[in-house]
Amino acid sequence: MIVGTQKPMEEIWEMIKSYKKVLVFGCNTCVAVCHQGGNKEAEIMASMLNMHAAQEGVEIEIQHSGIERQCEHEFFEPAEDTIAGVDAVLSTACGIGVQFMAEKYANTPLFPGLDTCFLGAVDEHGVFSEKCQACGKCVLGETGGICPVSRCAKRILNGPCGGSTNGKCELSKDLDCAWQLIIERLTALGRMDDYEKLAELKDWSFDRAGGPRKFIREDIQV
Amino acid sequence: MSTKTPSKLEKILSAGHLAVTSECGPPRGSDMDSITKKGELIKDYVDGVNITDNQTSVTRMCSLAACIKLKLMGIEATLQMVTRDRNRIALQSDILGAAAFDIYNILCLSGDHQSFGDCPTGQNVHDLDSMQLIQTARHMRDEGKFLGGDDIKKPPQMFVGAAANPFADPFEIRVPRLAKKIAAGAEFIQTQCIYNLDKFEEWMRRVCDRGLHEKVYILAGVTPFKSAGMAKFMKNRVPGMDVPDDVVKRLSDTPKEKQADEGIKICIETIQRLKEVEGVKGFHIMAIEWEEKVPGIVKETGLYPRPEV
Numbered sequence: 228m229i230v231g232t233q234k235p236m237e238e239i240w241e242m243i244k245s246y247k248k249v250l251v252f253g254c255n256t257c258v259a260v261c262h263q264g265g266n267k268e269a270e271i272m273a274s275m276l277n278m279h280a281a282q283e284g285v286e287i288e289i290q291h292s293g294i295e296r297q298c299e300h301e302f303f304e305p306a307e308d309t310i311a312g313v314d315a316v317l318s319t320a321c322g323i324g325v326q327f328m329a330e331k332y333a334n335t336p337l338f339p340g341l342d343t344c345f346l347g348a349v350d351e352h353g354v355f356s357e358k359c360q361a362c363g364k365c366v367l368g369e370t371g372g373i374c375p376v377s378r379c380a381k382r383i384l385n386g387p388c389g390g391s392t393n394g395k396c397e398l399s400k401d402l403d404c405a406w407q408l409i410i411e412r413l414t415a416l417g418r419m420d421d422y423e424k425l426a427e428l429k430d431w432s433f434d435r436a437g438g439p440r441k442f443i444r445e446d447i448q449v
Numbered sequence: 450m451s452t453k454t455p456s457k458l459e460k461i462l463s464a465g466h467l468a469v470t471s472e473c474g475p476p477r478g479s480d481m482d483s484i485t486k487k488g489e490l491i492k493d494y495v496d497g498v499n500i501t502d503n504q505t506s507v508t509r510m511c512s513l514a515a516c517i518k519l520k521l522m523g524i525e526a527t528l529q530m531v532t533r534d535r536n537r538i539a540l541q542s543d544i545l546g547a548a549a550f551d552i553y554n555i556l557c558l559s560g561d562h563q564s565f566g567d568c569p570t571g572q573n574v575h576d577l578d579s580m581q582l583i584q585t586a587r588h589m590r591d592e593g594k595f596l597g598g599d600d601i602k603k604p605p606q607m608f609v610g611a612a613a614n615p616f617a618d619p620f621e622i623r624v625p626r627l628a629k630k631i632a633a634g635a636e637f638i639q640t641q642c643i644y645n646l647d648k649f650e651e652w653m654r655r656v657c658d659r660g661l662h663e664k665v666y667i668l669a670g671v672t673p674f675k676s677a678g679m680a681k682f683m684k685n686r687v688p689g690m691d692v693p694d695d696v697v698k699r700l701s702d703t704p705k706e707k708q709a710d711e712g713i714k715i716c717i718e719t720i721q722r723l724k725e726v727e728g729v730k731g732f733h734i735m736a737i738e739w740e741e742k743v744p745g746i747v748k749e750t751g752l753y754p755r756p757e758v
Contacts, residue, residue, distance in 0.1 A: 380562050381532075381533070381559055381560075381562065381573065381575045381578070382575050383559060383575065383578040383579075384578055384580075384581070385578050385579075385580035385581070385629060385633075386578070387617065387618075387622075388559045388579075388617075389559075389612060389614035389617045389641060389688070389689040390561065390562070390617070390688035390689050391617050391618050391619075391688075391689065392617065392618055392688055392689055393618055394618055394619070397561070397562055397565075397688035397689070398562055398564060404618075407618065407619060410619055410621075410622055419625075422622065422625055422629075423625050423628055423629050423632070425580060425581075425584070425629060425632060425633055426578075426580075426581075427581075428537070428577060428581050428584075428585075428596065429576075431576065
């Protein structure tokens with residue numbers, strides 16, 4: 228899922244304070260799981276902004292609403308009137324949702340309420356960690372199911388680097404060395420012979436390097 | 450052993466001599482004086498001088514420019530290259546630039562993470578990793594081709610090296626990792642600074658058991674401590690460094706004004722002991738901002754005069 232964190236109140240306020248009627252608009256899927264941008268969080272953010280407006284003595288009407296997903300047209304229908312009735316929208320979706328709305332509502336100013344952080348998993352309640360960078364060519368088959376692209380700070384394909392200490396990354400004692408995990412996993416699977424196979428130069432053209440990516444299924448297009 | 454490049458370092462190693470290399474950090478400015486001074490200080494005592502590449506991720510003059518300067522002074526230079534700051538286009542391009550100035554040695558590294566340096570908000574590249582940079586340098590030399598497949602007119606003649614850290618974790622993969630670097634094409638190795646001699650010797654034993662010492666020249670890395678404070682810093686703060694407690698204690702127990710001398714003494718004793726270790730083919734003396742101590746260390750360890758090849 229996509230993990231995001233709420234922007235600081237001051238930054239949000241600077242973006243929206245010149246509008247009269249603002250909608251805080253939640254996205255109730257990925258960013259609701261990390262309790263940052265779901266419909267409930269949108270409601271809380273709206274009331275915080277209302278309080279802030281009162282403190283600042285600024286007259287601004289802040290509403291809240293939300294849908295299940297801001298990245299697909301079909302979910303927007305119940306919210307069309309609400310969106311049409313405001314001067315600006317503060318979306319608490321990830322960057323995908325904000326952009327999707329900006330394209331969909333060409334005349335409505337759209338602002339991000341979150342910083343979109345990473346593609347990750349829920350390791351435990353309240354703990355989310357990055358697991359994938361969508362590089363476009365998955366190497367998990369060679370690395371025992373642990374991703375060096377997203378989980379090694381240098382995305383080293385033939386690791387670990389010389390900075391790995393006590394199983395931790397040179398960046399932080401709290402960060403596992405991805406290659407330590409890979410080696411433990413290959414050992415557990417009896418596949419350590421694979422460790423000495425050189426990983427080829429990666430084709431990054433499937434990654435960001437190749438430009439914005441698109442995937443089209445002509446057979447299901449309407 | 451026959452040589453494959455015009456590298457003086459390669460000639461010395463292949464003739465069976467114990468090689469001695471050192472390294473210099475380029476200045477944090479555009480004045481070459483510090484490089485030329487460092488070069489003059491050590492040139493008669495070493496077979497090659499590595500120039501570090503923005504070490505610890507702090508922005509400095511580029512390794513290539515400083516290597517060229519040394520080469521123009523008649524000093525054998527080793528271009529250190531990290532994969533942190535350049536993509537495969539820039540790496541190949543810089544290799545050609547170095548080759549154009551007859552720089553015949555390259556050391557392929559991944560580089561410290563940029564968060565340790567002066568641009569912690571910067572992006573890193575890591576298009577290739579250090580292993581793949583070794584492959585690239587060998588491919589350019591041996592196949593005479595760019596990674597993209599086109600022919601190189603006058604391919605670079607680089608003697609290709611890599612780093613090895615016998616002390617990083619996990620220890621079990623330290624020898625397999627060396628084997629992997631050799632398979633990628635590494636011809637010489639400069640190790641991490643050695644303070645834990647027992648652990649290094651254990652690593653060398655495993656290297657020799659696999660016969661890897663016959664496939665690559667291993668230069669043991671040493672760095673003299675200037676003080677007990679430096680030893681503690683290296684022990685606690687430098688990633689992948691193994692400084693045993695007894696070494697720190699030996700320096701701490703020495704009066705402050707004599708700690709530098711004690712540091713040099715430890716370094717000399719280390720070299721003397723490692724000269725006897727099977728598979729050690731030379732020494733890489735990294736006297737950090739202390740280049741003036743290199744001649745003394747080389748003389749005291751019987752490694753002077755350097756052989757003519």
